[in-house]
Amino acid sequence: MNDSIIIIFKVVPVILLLALGVFFEKTGFVGKEAIDGMKKLVVNFSLPSLLFLAFLRTELKPEYALISLVVFITCLIGFAMGFLFKRLQRNANQFYPSLFSSFATGLVGYPFFISVFGSEQLYKLAVIDIGNALFVFIVLVNFLDSVKCDRTASKRLTPKDLIINMVKSPLIIGIVLGIVISLSGSASYFQTSPATAALVATVTMIANTTVPIIMLVIGYELHFDLKNLMAPVFSV
Numbered sequence: 001m002n003d004s005i006i007i008i009f010k011v012v013p014v015i016l017l018l019a020l021g022v023f024f025e026k027t028g029f030v031g032k033e034a035i036d037g038m039k040k041l042v043v044n045f046s047l048p049s050l051l052f053l054a055f056l057r058t059e060l061k062p063e064y065a066l067i068s069l070v071v072f073i074t075c076l077i078g079f080a081m082g083f084l085f086k087r088l089q090r091n092a093n094q095f096y097p098s099l100f101s102s103f104a105t106g107l108v109g110y111p112f113f114i115s116v117f118g119s120e121q122l123y124k125l126a127v128i129d130i131g132n133a134l135f136v137f138i139v140l141v142n143f144l145d146s147v148k149c150d151r152t153a154s155k156r157l158t159p160k161d162l163i164i165n166m167v168k169s170p171l172i173i174g175i176v177l178g179i180v181i182s183l184s185g186s187a188s189y190f191q192t193s194p195a196t197a198a199l200v201a202t203v204t205m206i207a208n209t210t211v212p213i214i215m216l217v218i219g220y221e222l223h224f225d226l227k228n229l230m231a232p233v234f235s236v
Contacts, residue, residue: 007116014115014215021219035220038213047110047214048174049207053200054122055178056187064127071131075101079139094147102136105129107218111211119207130175137166 024030082097103109105125113125142162166172181187190196 010116011112014111014211017212017215018219018222021216022222023219024216025220025222030220035217038217042107042210042213042217044170046206046210048170049203050110050119050122050174050210051126051171052174052178053204053207054119054126055175055182056190056200057120058123058178058182060179060182067127068131068134071128072135073131075132075135076139078102079135079143095144098140098144102132102140105132107214111214114211126175133169133172133175137162137169137172141165 079097079101082100085091085100086093086096105128109125109129110122114122117124181190191200
């Protein structure tokens with residue numbers, strides 16, 4: 001069978017979950033509060049669990065750090081280009097440079113990646129996302145905070161605040177724990193010892209809920225306006 005057809009069939013379950021989320025929103029079968037709770041569950045538990053397992057089960061190599069560094073530098077270059085384009089276009093929006101600097105992986109990228117390549121390959125996307133996450137916490141958050149404070153005269157975040165926010169991020173915690181255990185050489189023991197194996201099994205159950213919950217949430221929050229959706233097509 002053609003590879004393209006195989007990929008399409010792999011993505012079909014994700015699309016069906018999106019459609020189910022749309023159905024929940026249109027019929028009112030699930031309320032907004034429930035969706036908000038599902039998002040909190042994903043961000044704080046299931047997605048960090050998924051990333052933890054991805055690195056726990058991966059034999060890490062030095063070149064992975066280089067990939068993350070390259071992504072970080074690429075984000076910096078994009079950020080710098082944003083300031084250049086802002087000047088060339090005489091754009092008054094102070095947030096404009098941030099549009100060129102980063103990318104969002106979590107709530108969309110991970111589910112589609114898993115559906116096509118499988119969760120055992122997730123670490124490859126996560127390695128790329130580490131560089132992006134570091135850029136977000138080190139550079140982008142600081143920039144956005146400075147712009148916001150200039151507009152509202154509110155207190156700026158200190159370097160200590162930025163570090164605390166990064167350290168407290170469930171996604172960062174999941175990634176770091178997985179990397180530490182993997183690099184320590186105890187990943188195999190961690191997964192086979194009865195006590196820790198039970199913990200891994202629990203984390204795996206939580207991680208397995210990530211894709212369906214994310215897709216339902218995204219589908220629920222999709223609001224199609226067919227009239228406006230077709231406007232670009234007619235203009236072309």
